Amino acid sequence: MVNDKKRALIVVDVQNDFCPGGTLAVEHGNEVVEPLNKLMEEFLRRGEPVFKSRDWHPPQTKHFSEYGGTWPIHCVQNTSGAEFHPGLLDDKHIRIVSKGLGDEDSYSAFDGTDLALQLQRLGVEEVWVGGLATDYCVKNTVLDALKHGLRVKALKDAMRPVELQAGDGERAIDEMRRAGAEIATASQQPEFTASDQVVAAYLKGIDRTLLRDNLRLTVTERFERLMSLQRFADDLRAAGKHSTHS
Numbered sequence: 026m027v028n029d030k031k032r033a034l035i036v037v038d039v040q041n042d043f044c045p046g047g048t049l050a051v052e053h054g055n056e057v058v059e060p061l062n063k064l065m066e067e068f069l070r071r072g073e074p075v076f077k078s079r080d081w082h083p084p085q086t087k088h089f090s091e092y093g094g095t096w097p098i099h100c101v102q103n104t105s106g107a108e109f110h111p112g113l114l115d116d117k118h119i120r121i122v123s124k125g126l127g128d129e130d131s132y133s134a135f136d137g138t139d140l141a142l143q144l145q146r147l148g149v150e151e152v153w154v155g156g157l158a159t160d161y162c163v164k165n166t167v168l169d170a171l172k173h174g175l176r177v178k179a180l181k182d183a184m185r186p187v188e189l190q191a192g193d194g195e196r197a198i199d200e201m202r203r204a205g206a207e208i209a210t211a212s213q214q215p216e217f218t219a220s221d222q223v224v225a226a227y228l229k230g231i232d233r234t235l236l237r238d239n240l241r242l243t244v245t246e247r248f249e250r251l252m253s254l255q256r257f258a259d260d261l262r263a264a265g266k267h268s269t270h271s
């Protein structure tokens with residue numbers, strides 16, 4: 026099922042200014058990097074789309090308290106604060122979506138971007154969402170994804186809240202759940218890794234069998250054997266991948 030790309034990963038605003046040391050630092054914001062890197066690697070390995078959104082503000086915007094808004098100056102275009110966290114996986118296949126270009130508080134990665142169009146063109150039906158911050162950009166991205174008719178997994182352990190008010194993070198999770206998102210854990214996606222574990226275990230078994238039998242096989246037999254085992258492993262992977270969508 027090589028072309029079965031019905032799922033996408035959206036990594037929201039994992040940028041320096043939202044991480045410890047940044048101008049709008051989210052406590053423990055850097056901790057989302059590791060689980061999100063793992064998921065990005067896996068999605069890319071499977072040829073499934075990965076998006077990174079970034080808050081990408083002009084130097085002067087009503088989004089900032091200095092110009093009548095709510096927030097300290099953050100994520101100004103082409104500054105180091107707007108760069109992705111240096112530990113965040115980078116890959117040419119990752120699609121970057123920039124938002125917050127105007128004067129409005131646009132928190133969702135869908136707001137003023139072509140994200141919905143790209144997802145539609147790719148035939149995506151389900152999005153997995155994590156990043157910063159739970160109570161603003163992650164929440165609004167999740168709610169918009171649901172409004173666009175997508176299934177949503179909100180990855181609770183791969184997001185952190187700003188919490189202007191204590192409890193905002195939990196309230197945001199509740200709101201996402203009530204709106205229809207599945208609240209999930211990035212590090213516990215059994216169907217996500219199970220098929221690969223099956224393949225890995227199987228290949229180990231193959232190695233042993235081949236080692237034992239190789240002595241008695243001709244070169245041609247050995248080659249044919251390897252090719253058929255390769256096909257079997259490919260089928261297993263395809264079956265495992267297919268089952269994650271059912």
Ligand code: VGL
Nearest residue numbers: 038080096157158161162
């Ligand atoms: C965000 C506040 C202001 C976010 C962006 O990415 O959650 N929060 N701008």
Ligand code: ZN
Nearest residue numbers: 080088100125
């Ligand atoms: Zn912002």
